[in-house]
Amino acid sequence: MELLSTVDLAGEIEGMDGRQLRMRMVTIEPGGVFGPLHDHVGRPGTVYVLQGTVTEHRDGLVTEYGPGVGWQEDRHTTHWLENKGTVPVVEISVDIVAAPQQ
Template identity: 80%
Template sequence: MGVEEVAPETKGVSVELLATVDLAGEIEGMDGRQLRMRKVTIEPGGIFGPLHDHVGQPGTVYILQGTITDHRDGVATVYGPGPGWPEDRNTTHWLENRGTVPAVEVSVDIVNKFA
């Protein structure tokens, strides 16, 4: 792993669950899955880690305030405010707020409701 791919543990992060939809009966083959929407706030200097993947948990992110640096494949990309990044089965990353104001994102993903 490169330097950019090693992340400290999560710090300075709060997560608020905004809504869920049980996908059983909505889409064939989605028993045990739910569509989830969360508001994630990363304080200045905060880390959303460690390095993690999104296998079986696809999603997308929209940044409401501030900027978030996404670290993946040895590359650091800054997003926000506005459209963020996709999170698919090929995503392995960690996040940080290098800015001076809290970064606030809305994250929508599909998760195993029993995990």
């Protein structure tokens, strides 16, 4: 996982002190898993797939997302991801998180 950029939201949006907008590039190698099962309570975001096909396991449903497709992650999201394919999955993840303490 590679951190690409962050924006401190304090002063940008009222009530967002202590939060930051974060963008990461996530790579999941063939046979790899992005988990364990986790939620997005307090960490909403969105994901966009650049390469490969990622399999998402959410609420008992299995969904595959290929290049050019993405999904949202909100307070109702509990999931884990895997790469069942033969090429690395590369995705861009953008979310709002607690800013690291200085």
